[in-house]
Amino acid sequence: MLQVQFIRDNKEEVIKQLQVRNVAASIIEEVISLDEERRALQAQLDNTLAESNKLSKEIGGYFKSGDVEKANELKAQTGTLKETSKTLSEQLNEKSDALTNLLYKIPNIPHPSVPAGNSEDDNEEVLKEGEVPKLAGDALPHWELAKKYDIIDFDLGAKITGAGFPVYKGKGARLQRALIAYFLDKNTAAGYTEYQVPHLVNEASGYGTGQLPDKEGQMYHIGADDLYLIPTAEVPVTNIFRDEIVSENDLPICITGYTPCFRREAGSYGAHVRGLNRLHQFDKVEIVRVEHPDNSYKALDGMVAHIQGILRELKLPYRILRLCGGDLGFTSALTFDFEVYSTAQERWLEISSVSNFETYQANRLKLRFKDENGKSVLAHTLNGSSLALPRVLAGILENYQTPEGIKIPEVLVPYTGFDMIS
RNA sequence: GGAGAAAUGGCAGAGUGGUCGAAUGCGGCAGUCUUGAAAACUGUUGAGGGUCACACCUCCGGGGGUUCGAAUCCCUCUUUCUCCGCCA
Incomplete structure (x- = not known):
């Protein structure tokens, strides 16, 4: 989430930049007024507590010196202070929660280079590269190829689990690996x-990277243990750094990890x-x-x-696409999508999304580093897929198909141990 | 799953209900000494809120309670360790 302090200091700018994402100015106004109220309550509470702390110390002193009468006299005074501080802290909690909940609803501020736009149609193509192979007229989409060469079985997955859980077989499984x-x-x-991380995460981790609270419906939830199946390795990996203060010398921290990803994709x-x-x-x-x-940003490049x-x-x-304001992920400041051309389907398939979240995740995570002056500063987090398997696989199957079978890209042959699926 | 023990600052480790945000050691940082380094010595060293800056407030695994006052007492949750059971 955005930092209140930052919103307070850069109000007009924040309002303006968030218009690219269609965030109403009134929300920012509300944040600022809630924050003001919060701070006023905090100050009142602090003063009340200070007073009662002072009294308690005096009472302690009187008890020590044996002046019980005086001590009891002071004791009587603490009652109203206690009441007041209780009421104040309840009000304060209410305000803080309201503020936090509101902040959760505000997306990240887009980088100045993010084009305006409402949908994926407005994304900016920054680069196109590679040759689209000229396939024979009877070129097949990958699901036909999968069947033809018996390497992926969608029906079997549907039988075991449901739609969207394919079974990879033989050379198909080996190609995945x-x-x-x-x-x-x-x-x-x-x-x-390289890291291997858990595939289930707790609620705090979901909040840390921003899947919760707004994208709750996208994750599978294990009710009995209140855990979520990860929709991406980003969640467990980034949460490694939740509530951490790292040393400036440790930066950059670069982690890669393979995980399965689980997404409900309701409504697709x-x-x-x-x-x-x-x-x-x-x-x-x-x-x-x-x-x-x-x-x-250099790292993003x-x-x-x-x-x-x-x-x-x-x-x-x-x-490569530079995502427009309307298509940009909630927590991202700048995202580049990579798409592979699926020759048989004649469409582009997203295979990677690379984003800079700046301090948006770090603020939720409380991920900071110590700068040269010893001050704690929020770090920037970035992530990207390198890569998502299914669509890469689809791209390979479709673009590398020949009448004799599917050729394996040269760089993969040492890993597969074969150069053709036939 | 059953029984017991524990959780304190970067780490190790004290802590009597009342100047404890917390002894001490190690580590880190700065300085003295040194040609330089090491050693030694001196100082410094948790986080958040708040303020122009102070003051002040909060935090000793999380949450709740008792008390004028809680790191210290009570309840609860979580985690770790030991023993038993089960098990890839």
């Missing part, structure tokens, strides 16, 4: 440390969710960075370049 290993190797070679249907296009469970390798604020490198090696046609 190869991709995970390849991605992790690329990331660790680029300086990211139709042709766009066919095959691997949208799943309830899928695999993803994620990169997460904790950065010094001065360096975070570095992450974009890193993912470009992977896509070039895979020889997949892709493009």
Whole structure:
């Protein structure tokens, strides 16, 4: 969430910049007035407590010196102070909660380079690269290919669990494993440390990265234990740093991790969710960075370049989009989406999303570092997929299909142990 | 799952219901000494709110309670450790 202090100090600017995301100015006004009320109550409470602390000390003194009468006299005075402080702290809690809840509803301030816009149609294409292969007229979409070569079984997954939980078989399963290993190797070679993290998280972690409270319906919830299945590794990985103060020398912190991801995707249907296009469970390798604020945009560029490198090696046609205000994720200040061209479906598939959250997550997480003056400063957090497996797989199947079978991208052959699915 | 013990500052580890935000050691930082470093010595060193700056307030795993006053007493939750059971 945004920092109240920042909103207070930059009110007009905040209002203006949030208009790109259609946030009403009245909400900001409300934050400011709630904060004022909160601080006024805090001051009153503090004074009341100070008074009663003082009295208690005096009473202690009298008891020590044996002046019980005087002590009891003072004791009588504490009653009303106690009442007052109780009422005040109740009011204060109410205000603080109201303020926090309101702040939870305000999205991150977009970076100045974020274009205005309402939907994905307004995203700005910043780069397009790679050759779209010319396929034979009878080129198949990946779900047909999956069936033809018996490498992914959607019906079987539906039988065991439900729609959106595919079963990978034989070379299909091996290709998945190869991709995970390849991605992790690329990331660790680029300086990211590999982590294995839990796939279920508690409520506090959900709040830490901003999935809660507003995206509650997107996560699977285990009621009996009050845990959530992770929708992305971002949640457990970023929460490693919840309530942490790291040393400035430790920055940047670069972590990569592979996890399955679980998303309810309620309300999704139709042709766009066919095959691997949208799943309830899928695999993803994620990169997460904790950065010094001065360096975070440079780091974002570095992450974009890193993912470009992977896509070039895979020889997949892709493009990079700068998300517009309307399509930008709630917690992000600037996001680049990567899309791979699906030749058989003749459409672009999102395979990565790389974002700088600036201090938005760090403020919720209380993730800070000590600067050179010994002051605690909120760090910047960034993350990106490198990469999401299903759509990369779809892209490979569709773009690498030949009459003889599906060729395996060269860089993956050492990982798969075969160069053709036929 | 059953029985017991514990949770204190970056770490280790004291703490009697009343100047305890907390002894002491280690670590960190600054200084003295040194050509430099080490050692030694001196000082400093938790977080948040609040203020122009002070004052002041809150925090000793989380939440609640007793009390004029709680790190210290009570309840509850969580976590860790030991023993038993089960188990990849």
